[in-house]
Amino acid sequence: MNNDNMGPVGENVFPDQARAAEIAERVERFVREEIVPYERDPRRDHHGCPTDELTMEMREKARKAGVLTPHIFPDGGHLSQRGTAMVLIKSGLSPLGPLACNTAAPDEGNMFLLGKMGSPLIKEKFLTPIVEGKMRSAFFMTEPAQEGGAGSDPSMLMTECHKDGDHWVINGRKAFITGAQGAGVGIIMAKAPEGASMFLVDLPDPAITIDRVPNTIDSSMPGGHATLTIRNLRVPEQQMLGAAGDGFRYAQVRLAPARLSHCMRWLGACIRSNEIATNYVNRRQAFGKPLIDHEGVGFMLAENMIDIRQAQLMIDWCASVLDAGGNGNVESSMAKVGVSEALMRIADRCVQVMGGNGLTEDSIVEQVFREVRAFRVYDGPTEVHKWSLAKKIKRNWEREQS
Template identity: 75%
Template sequence: MSFTMERSGISDRALALADRVETFVRETVVPFERDPRLGAHGPSEELSKELKALARDAGLMTPHILEDGGHLTQRETAAVLIRSGLSPLGPLACHTCAPDEGNMYLLGKVASPDLKERFLSRMIAGEMRSAFFMTEPAEDGGAGSDPSMMLTTCVPDGNHWVIKGRKTYITGADGAGMGIVMAKAEEGACMFLVDLPHPNVRIERVMNTIDSSMPGGHAVVTIDNLRLPADQMLGDAGEGFRYAQVRLAPARLSHCMRWLGACIRAHEIAVNYTNRRQAFGKPLIDHEGVGFMLAENLMDLKQAELMVYWCADVLDGGARGTVESSMAKVAVSEALMRVADRCLQCMGGQGVTGDTIVEQVFREIRAFRIYDGPTEVHKWSLAKKLKRDWTKAQNP
């Protein structure tokens, strides 16, 4: 490997688990990267089930969640999820992928014992996928990066709530067994758990997008008078935005972990190619224009890794980590975009083919710069914090 992954400050238990995940992904999952069941809207359900069965047999299903229901620390989780990301299919196989990983974290923190038994236990076992219904179509004037614009409503009706609205970019809705639906009530934002498929949750279409690693793709969904029992509300009425923050910081960071793993692998492929490919009497890597790009990759990969572990330590210290995860999301996604772009450039024509995963990683990282908040929204939020802090300092 041309990049040495961090091992300091991580327990022996977590390191051993991470090593097992890496071996499993490299030896068992990677051969599926050219499987014909990979499509424009992600791996097929058949392929997903096959990969999860292999992970289950290897004892690596949802490896970051322990047998007693506990969770690895964020630093330990980073060691595991980075390695699961060494293949675009690794997070799917090990059930560490989005949106499931973030949804499991949220349910573990907020759900009632009954809801955990009904939904979370099946998710941890890899028996079903989930979806998170928050973003709304721009043409409706609904919520995107600004969730306060939410138009989806929920109205109490006896011991039930009735939910109505439209959602978009809903990852994995097609084929999911459970959904977390955000809607607005008089009390404020609320979250509900719904069994899927449901006749009142209709997929209008699955969009064609630049990325293709997530089963079910990204859907536009109509929620038409969905009637749910009150006990399927997640937590308390009006607390939906606060719960979204509980989910958001770790979920942003998990994205960084997984895609860091993918870019480490893309870098390995580029290093291998440029050492073997000859041009003008010597290997490509001996040409400074190529070798320097790979050297820059090493620096960006290490800086991204350090940012991941720094943010993980902040979350492990008990902080909410919203600001830190914003910084990590921007810094890591932008660094990994540079890495993926250089890998593709170094490999020339081979880089833009589907013969390796480099082309896919490039596409996936480009999408990563947008989802969970585009770079510009995070910078805007950070600038607002700088202004607030300055104003507070001027008026103690």
Template identity: 65%
Template sequence: MAVTTKAHLQLAERVESFVRDIIVPYETDRRRTSHGPDEALIQELRAKAREAGLFNPHIAVDGVPLEHREIAPILRASGLSPLGPLALNTAAPDEGNIHLLSKVATPSQRERFLHPLLAGKRSAFLMSEPAAENGAGSDPAMLMTTAYQNGKIWVVNGRKAFITGFAGAEVAILMARTDRGDGKVAATMFLVSLPNPAIRIDRVPSTIDSSMPGGHATLTITDLRLTDEDILGGAHEGFAYAQVRLAPARLTHCMRWLGAATRAQEIAAHYAIKRMAFGKPLIDHEAVGFMLADNRIALKQSELTIDWCAGLLDAGEKGTTESSMAKVAISEALFKVADNCVQIMGGTGVSSDTVVEQIFREIRAFRIYDGPTEVHKWSIAKQIKREESGS
């Protein structure tokens, strides 16, 4: 099992200094769309990261991602600014897609799809579908998008929704329902180069978060033609490969948002010390001081939970239930941290004068993304039932 070495901690310190000194000043840069920084800003940030020798800090020299306990402090440091993961190439969905491709892709697929991501091309993960059409959301088994074989060609049709970063992506991992002939629900993952005329963006809805370039698109897929060489892993094994990606991705989300919540706490604490009210600094009022104390406790608990779950994944465990537990505990705790920070700062906290307001919005969305809290609790409850019933 991997441990966080002195070298990885030193790397995390370099990442933290880079984000604080170089990236944070860009938070007031106006080169933005309603769905995140524009391409010119992203490329400028990435040029800064390359210049500092910190692009892909979570990737070893052989192109394989580091172990989870090794990357935890690195991703936390990258998350100190909403722009940090984009600058360093540690952002979702690219980081999760890199992890999956490094584990499953063939050598030729790595050349076509993984290497561009490591070079900074953006990607998308096409699984979720429109709720109004009763498609797959938190339950992947509800997949409505289909892929059928026509000779040597696979033909894909369907709709996808809330596809993060699709606009501007050059690589996609697509999940579709396939028929293996046994009557059971099966899925296959396909790799797709983008743009592709068979995949059309219908709309990019406005959402509460604003850090993801390209937003969260709704798509229509019409007669997309693929071959066996485009299948990631084995045909009809998509659900199994999804777990290779989803369990670690939940945890790496937690790492980045721990950094963001830590930053919000720093800003709120500084505000509470400087701001006077009723004859003394805000922090000397018990209600405010206790909120900051609660925040510090929650941040430490989140850090320790990440380390625990990362250790299980690094030891080879699937970590499905454990990553659900971590995602629930941390997303709920960090949202409370961010909410406390907004409350402490009053009117300033709900304004764009600091990044606290954005961090609050981003972490609120995190309670839903990668599975809502309630779905993960339901999954954990089912595991408890299985254990207690001996089945």
């Protein structure tokens, strides 16, 4: 196992570091030995995403190995964000690793949200089967851009809900809902008279129609990214998360950790891609010497080493802010931009130094390039985060002038 650039960083030891390191070691061994061989498994859907049959088979192996949902404990406890980073980076060493270990999006973010904010009923009915890896979940917020719906700007939310007795009735359209097809639990964001609200629903439901699942550049998430219609969906009042109008506040609880866990998982994938590229350029001969000895190639791997370390340090820094009780909104925006752009450079260089071999499905290098390209858009495009940060810079300046 190659552990370069993957251990804890900094001199300050955090309380659950030893426990996280032990879990991370077991997760890495499991992913490398048990899950990497599944990368050639043909059980995929119409655009290459793993089927639920494949997912559940891998999860059963993870369950037997004691690495299913490894960052959440039977007593409801959770590793610190720094500890979670150690584990999720390891699970990301294969694009299939997060699915197998139940650390993948959107489930990981949904578990975090429901664990923090769910009522006892919601935790028992909806959270428990997700944590146990028996169901997948989906987060219904984004809406079709062509219809003027919410995307990076959640205030454009068009899906509506109204009270009817002891139920809420929801109507609207959603788009790019990751994993909706095949999910057993849905978290739906809708606009009530009091403001944005969240609801927990059992899936499938006849009131929710999947209109299409478009082919997208990425192919790691079961169910793809569906466009769907919600028609007169009735949800019991007790399945509202919190109170009417709490939706955006609760979304903020999920937002920063979910952004950061994306960074963790895809860093793991890029570390593995870099391992594959490094092995290739040390073995491949051209113009009388190994490719690594050609400056143009060697320098790219040196730049990868720098970007990997910088990404890890930024993840650790943002995780430390969250562990200290900060909401991490600004820090996670910075991490999302810095890490996703660094990972894109790493993935691109891995493809480049492998030449034609980097363009084929013979290794995960080509897939990781596609996945990371999508990551630059998911959970807020780079430009939206920069714009948000620029607004904060302006606010801070104006405050200093007053």
